[in-house]
Amino acid sequence: MKSKISEATGLKYQPVCLLWSDEKPEDAVQFKKGKWGCTMWLVSNAAKGKISCCDRNTFGCIGAGVGLGFGNQYKNFIGGEECFRYFLSTGNKNWPKGKENGTELKHYMQDEFHDNYMNGEGYLKSPDHVADFVRNLPITEIPAKYVIFKSIELVDTEKEKPKSVIFFTDADQLSALVILANYARKSNESVIIPYAAGCQTLGIYPYREAESENPRAVVGLTDISARIYIRSQLGEGLMTFTVPYKMFEEMESNVEGSFLERPLWKELVEEKLGSISGGL
Structure with missing residues (x-):
């Protein structure tokens, strides 16, 4: 699966899909049973193209067990x-x-x-x-054995349906996604930033929003403990922007004809690319 949003916003990493399953994907990376680990390591591996997963015995830390829906x-x-x-x-x-x-x-x-x-x-x-x-906290018991993280490019929507989609963004891209999230809504408050662990803004908060008629996006990585791990894996200055899959489809359908095709956004993207190439 491809993402119009990813292409239009110039994301460095492809969006990551969060899925539930009773089967573990082949070659998925996973923490060992009872061993400590940060969920951000699993998600960052997925952003780099690997498939990762966890279950009730391998979620890495107590906060992640809560955050990913294991009660x-x-x-x-x-x-x-x-x-x-x-x-x-x-x-x-x-x-x-x-x-x-x-x-x-x-x-x-x-x-x-x-x-x-x-x-x-x-x-x-x-x-x-x-x-x-x-x-x-919207504490949840998911009805599946595994939580799986997979790059959007590896997802076959004819065989599997993501629960949510996770974007890793810089400040400009986050601004664009906030605008796009509200683009076709009657409300201008379609994005929330709860105080929560990084994994909780990827899991249980989007799970809750998915049950709403008009789900909202969830901004994350305001958790400085999680930021330490993301910085070492994916680089500086990133935030997460997670949307329930229904909202992702809505936002994807609104890329064409939106501000993402207008000169101001293209100028902002070109300036960013120019500053990067100029520093090389």
């Missing part, structure tokens, strides 16, 4: 969901149970994780704020 995996965090609340905020050293867990299990933890476990990541102000964060 409330925060209950399985070290010390349970309450310890996760301290982990994401002020740190487990600030309450007895968490401090005891961190001390007893230190030799099982990597240094960076132990530091975050004890001192907190500081992403939310308090454990109570984290409890609200978890409560507001």
